[in-house]
């Protein structure tokens with residue numbers, strides 16, 4: 001059987017990518033940095049190993065505010081695309097909105113639950129994690145402390 005292949009594109013279509021195989025982690029994220037960077041009340045991150053990702057067209061623009069954290073987005077239409085953290089080297093997170101079939105990525109946890117907006121409610125039974133769900137390399141620490 002061929003490996004799972006998911007296709008991705010930004011709103012304008014200038015950036016197109018593919019990811020092969022299954023993601024290792026999918027989570028809601030209620031943290032305030034991502035809220036501001038992405039423009040929604042929360043997002044869902046889909047985690048892959050960087051070598052599963054292949055850019056097919058265009059080149060996202062990158063931006064870093066927190067040392068070690070690199071976000072990417074389409075320079076033409078602004079679609080948020082990815083998140084990389086030097087403290088978690090083998091993990092690439094893609095925004096669920098970048099996927100052509102976001103319905104295929106049910107989240108596994110609610111992360112940064114303590115920073116959710118007061119009117120955000122979910123009826124799911126997923127674990128509520130008040131901080132990051134992935135351990136950072138101690139040398140870098142957590143992005144919020146940098």
Ligand SMILES: [Zn+2]
Pocket residue numbers: 010011012013014015074075076077078079
């Ligand atoms: Zn675009």
